[in-house]
Ligand code: FES
């Protein structure tokens with residue numbers, strides 16, 4: 001059993017403490033917006049915020065995440081108002097297949113909280129997610145659009 | 150229909166299916182109670198021909214048979230239909246007919262297969278006719294209601310206007326009446342110059358859900374009572390399961406069943422996938438690896454190298470003059486051997502499928518590039534007839550050719566068959582996905598070029614040795630044992646024609662098929678052929694003491710479309726002016742999938758082995774550009790895919806199995822490594838070429854040629870990581 005606070009809601013989940021947070025979120029809490037890509041913290045598809053910090057949830061156990069504030073892609077918008085990153089992603093048609101984009105958006109949202117006007121170098125350093133479709137150009141342009149708004 | 154429906158693409162069926170479009174509203178359907186012959190969508194709205202459903206509120210649903218996998222074809226195909234339909238684009242949505250529905254209606258939606266950059270170019274004609282047919286019927290219905298000639302009415306933006314009287318109505322209002330009309334058989338399509346929506350970079354129709362986590366991919370499918378399966382197939386291709394010790398894991402949390410899948414794999418079914426995967430890793434499995442366990446990258450390379458020797462048999466793919474004689478008597482000749490490795494598709498979402506089986510019905514939910522092939526696999530694995538099966542396509546997290554295969558569908562059905570009535574979601578781990586790809590084929594190429602005393606290229610011998618994809622996946626497409634697709638990009642004519650005129654030319658292929666299963670990997674045979682040819686073109690230019698662009702231009706006089714894209718790229722990158730200090734340029738061109746493409750790169754190199762790519766320019770002439778915004782994204786994406794393979798890719802074989810296991814050993818480019826791709830679209834009209842793949846062909850050679858310009862070193866094998874070359 002583990003108590004997790006995800007998107008402001010408390011979930012009491014029947015999982016072993018060493019279960020990766022990713023799978024507890026997807027399978028036990030039923031929030032499938034967070035994706036599995038590698039399971040070894042390489043690709044970023046599973047990125048969520050833990051206490052506001054972009055974190056690869058496949059590399060964090062449920063016991064480590066307990067008691068912390070977890071935000072997934074489903075919890076990024078406030079009510080019906082999309083987060084500015086989601087809005088920019090729609091306005092600039094960033095996703096191709098879209099599978100990496102939950103993680104990409106969560107990573108970018110965290111970057112913009114920390115650095116509202118990131119330089120290209122900041123983006124290069126902070127955004128290390130894999131996108132096999134190759135949306136990097138649109139990702140970069142959308143970040144700059146948000147930053148200059 | 151029965152379960153012996155051929156899983157292969159059937160050209161004849163394709164033609165018949167195409168011809169059937171617009172031929173009737175009620176094809177293959179029973180009309181209960183003798184009512185009007187109207188086919189209705191699930192919500193009761195009438196179909197106006199098979200491609201279009203119009204709802205009373207004027208919203209339009211456009212049927213899409215091909216698969217969206219990120220490449221944007223869903224939106225592009227809808228644009229094609231909507232252009233002719235003259236509907237309000239803001240009210241358009243799309244839906245996939247299922248393969249089962251298609252079979253029941255005599256393939257009214259034609260071919261579902263989405264590969265070979267074919268999504269739009271192979272269906273553009275009949276989907277536009279589908280839109281035009283519906284428009285004519287809607288206008289006819291309005292005209293009949295008004296008792297005026299249809300010729301006095303026009304349609305735009307879902308509004309029909311009777312021009313003399315100024316009366317108007319909307320599509321939604323006349324849809325019911327239109328659906329009862331006999332469809333016209335000879336609709337006329339618009340002249341391309343009158344297109345309003347085709348050619349516009351309208352927004353994709355499927356973006357919003359991809360930003361909120363609500364898009365359902367195969368991995369996200371949930372069905373009541375569903376269990377999850379993890380699978381391990383014999384790591385040595387062709388090997389079998391000898392035994393496994395089920396007792397070791399039966400007590401583990403959540404485990405429900407251990408299933409042998411065919412002869413080669415074992416799956417664990419559990420309440421959650423995490424439990425299934427954890428138990429599978431603890432399950433002792435003994436494999437019968439067979440002789441393939443002796444194969445290694447070294448043994449494959451040796452076998453392929455043997456195929457480069459002239460004495461070995463080879464198939465001729467393109468020829469003129471007498472290249473061997475001309476080389477023998479030439480004033481000067483140069484020779485080089487190149488190689489290209491296996492590559493995994495590594496779609497962002499690993500393979501998966503969900504299946505539920507009972508003796509009466511088998512249904513599958515999966516991402517697939519070919520709904521009909523997935524359907525055929527479902528019939529075969531379930532043993533049920535077509536009318537008892539169906540496949541529901543969900544969004545795939547990438548395809549790139551991998552999801553044209555149906556191995557994962559077959560596995561899911563076989564597992565579900567062991568637990569009738571229980572939906573089973575089979576998900577491969579990334580490690581399983583790396584171990585059981587359908588890999589970009591492995592090849593080597595020996596090229597010999599010969600010059601006369603004035604440094605004119607008089608002969609070229611291009612000898613390819615290696616794997617044939619068709620041999621493994623579509624043997625019926627071989628021609629007298631020869632694989633014509635092996636010559637993509639260096640072919641005599643057709644959609645992947647060679648762009649140079651050489652007086653004495655010999656292009657041939659010595660087929661060598663190792664046991665590693667090949668597949669259609671974005672760009673397919675264009676990838677290695679473009680690297681080999683375009684890098685060697687640079688070597689030839691250097692040997693002749695000429696500028697690489699000028700050297701090419703001289704050979705391209707008879708290939709104006711190839712030349713036009715090359716010139717477009719040269720102009721954009723500023724080839725005629727010196728590159729900035731420390732920056733070096735490379736250029737390449739090729740034709741593939743009916744499109745002419747070229748690319749140029751500007752790079753700098755530090756310490757001889759750290760590459761920074763500063764600029765990429767890419768040009769394409771696909772005939773027509775349906776959605777320039779999406780074409781731009783496909784071009785940029787193809788460079789990310791192609792350069793990831795060049796720098797980080799390469800799958801090696803040891804003890805008969807693939808050595809790479811995840812993104813730590815099979816890396817992919819990140820944002821910091823990728824510059825903006827400046828695309829130059831020069832659609833010349835009159836033909837329809839593909840978009841998703843062609844430009845990948847020029848990605849690697851443009852960078853490799855720039856690397857030579859920077860360092861004087863030729864790189865003749867991929868990936869660069871094996872030569873200690875990486876991104877700066
Ligand atoms: S799934 Fe967590 S980083 Fe790839």
Ligand code: FES
Pocket residue numbers: 095096097098099100101130131132133134135219497546547
């Ligand atoms: S959009 Fe497909 S992997 Fe990023």
